Amino acid sequence: MKYKSLGILTAIAAVATFSVASAGTLENVKKKDLLTCGVSTGLPGFSDPDKNKKWTGLDADYCKAVAAAVLGDANKVKFVPLTAKERFTALQSGEIDILSRNTTWTQTRDTSLGLNFAGVTYYDGQGFMVSKKLGVKSAKELSGAAVCIQAGTTTELNLADYFRFNNMKYKSVVYDTSDQTIKGFEAGRCDMLTSDQSQLYALMTKLKDPASAMVLPEIISKEPLGPVVRQGDDVWFNINKWTLNALINAEEMGITSQNINEKKSSKDPSVMRFVGKSKNLGKKISLDNSWAVNIIAQVGNYGEIFERNVGKNTPLKIARGLNALWNKGGIMYAPPMR
């Protein structure tokens, strides 16, 4: 541990001392011909290595989309698994280019940590999971319970707020990784597990007997999850913002990985801008004009990514809900590309 802390310290000191301005992430990525992307240590549906050790999930796909836009190849991504505690230091010190790891956008993180959130890839909220045999129906009955929770998350803070406000007592058992958290819950060290609700469904799939647990109806917080980059590098920030916007706009315009080739000859002005036939939108974010085509052809639009990783036909079975497009009953909304 001592070596590790020394490592962190020297890493920060070195980076902070020798490269004052953090600009130039785009050049670095192009030079290495590789995008380095921070993800979780394993969270089904969001970022999780599959049988062939390939990273899959919504958060992993976002990084692939950026690689497709910047390098023209969605496979040129190196994934770095990070615990909740490690993630911001890894980004600040330049170890990764993007942090795409179910990270909640909060004011402190956006400001005093020197980071920028590129948008929201998933609107979430914190929920509770309990064992069915406790017979609990509502979070309000949980006074006196022991809670398994992950270190360094907004979850830790929301939990304290909620129990304090409702005059309830709790004991928090804090773990480093989601794996340890779910094991602690399974071993009966705690009565409930709390996390962002989407992650509860993901973690439930890791239980030996998923049917033995249930998610309580209460949502106690707002958790807008999104990709994060370092503050002070506007070129890179713009690329990330508009990669996400392109994913969402493509779904809204009906552009998918299936029909992208036909769309290239479309006469619809907005589609023509999207595929780079007019307006040079790619050049405006220092990329090739085929950037958006590359994203959709190789990764798909937001709706495709959602359904593939967390949607109805996956073990997570999450409905679009808030994450549906704004004109379909949700709040996913991207500024226009023009």
Place this chain on the structure above:
Amino acid sequence: MSQPGVGILINFNLGINLSEDFASRGVPASKPPPWNDPFIRSMFFQVIAVLLLGYCFYSIFDNTLTNMEKRGITTGFSFLSEEAGFGILMSLIEYDETYSYGRTFFVGLLNTAVVAACGIILATSIGFIIGIARLSNNWLIAKLATIYIEIFRNIPLLLQIIFWQIAVLQTLPGPRQSLRIGDAFFLNNRGVFLPDPKFGKEFIFVISAFLISLISAYIFKIWAKRTQEKTGRQYPVVYVSLGLIIGLPTIIFFLVGMPLTWEYAKLERFSFSGGANIIPEFISLLWALTMYTAAFIAEIVRSGILAVDHGQTEAARSLGLRNSLTLRLVVIPQALRVIIPPLTSQYLNLTKNSSLATAIGYPDLVSVFMGTTLNQTGQAVEIVAMTMAVYLTFSLVISMFMNWYNKRVSLVER
């Protein structure tokens, strides 16, 4: 670790210079001017070197912080007074989420200190027993001790910690099926629940009585020793002291009306509340650290005892000393001189190894402060520096204490 090195260097130079100085005093006429005085000159250069080194460190730190500020990362120590807003499983001082980040530092620090202290005491006791057992004439005992040492010394500590945590959690029942002794003691997968003592005001008399009897026992011991040296009469020092230390406070306790009540743990909907709770993470971490370090200490003790010349034992025997007295009065005091230096480094290792606590969720300094607090505030440099300072301080305090003790037991040549 550079500090002791520098100290030695300076001492060394001073020693030489002082003796030169002393030598030159033998010739009083030729006292050199100050800039030619080797003592003053070397002092001057050493002070300069220390100042330069200090400035170097300061400027690295300052430069880092300035650059971080340029990147929009908040720096400084003002976060320490902000409200923490998260809960901690175990705290030796009063704490809840309304306390400050500064308080989380002390909560973590004390949690680290308490496992380290308990671990050092336990590992030393077990290590001594096993070390002596390994030298036993009884074949079975000696072999069992060897097996213990070889197993616990050769499995990585992290695995052992996780193993004990799983073993503890898997074998213990849930709160409703607790193992219990009456209505007072409960054992389940939330840990051990004990009655919590609540002291009345009058308890201060009991404490005073205890201190007084401690002092009198000490005085009695010195007196008994002197008398024995003078007259050869032996007094039962142990029994008298024990009688004093236990008897007097007990009598006072009853006289002032038993100012002590016990708060029992009660089963509620999910688990027990009230009472005193020792969490399972503490138990598994302490146990793992103890078993692991005790194996090393056992080897140190064995080598220490073997290092004492066999002639010493024979001499003691021929004086008619019993086996246990030979061990206690002749062998161990001499073995200690060999044992203490490597024992010190085991204590340092144990303290630093306690930071593996995060693997099982024990809220030590690394988990609470360098984990959660760091992540919530993002002030990595300040927090990592503070954490390292704590471990350094712990290590230096242990080293200093052990060096002092080593000097005390080391051979006094007569």
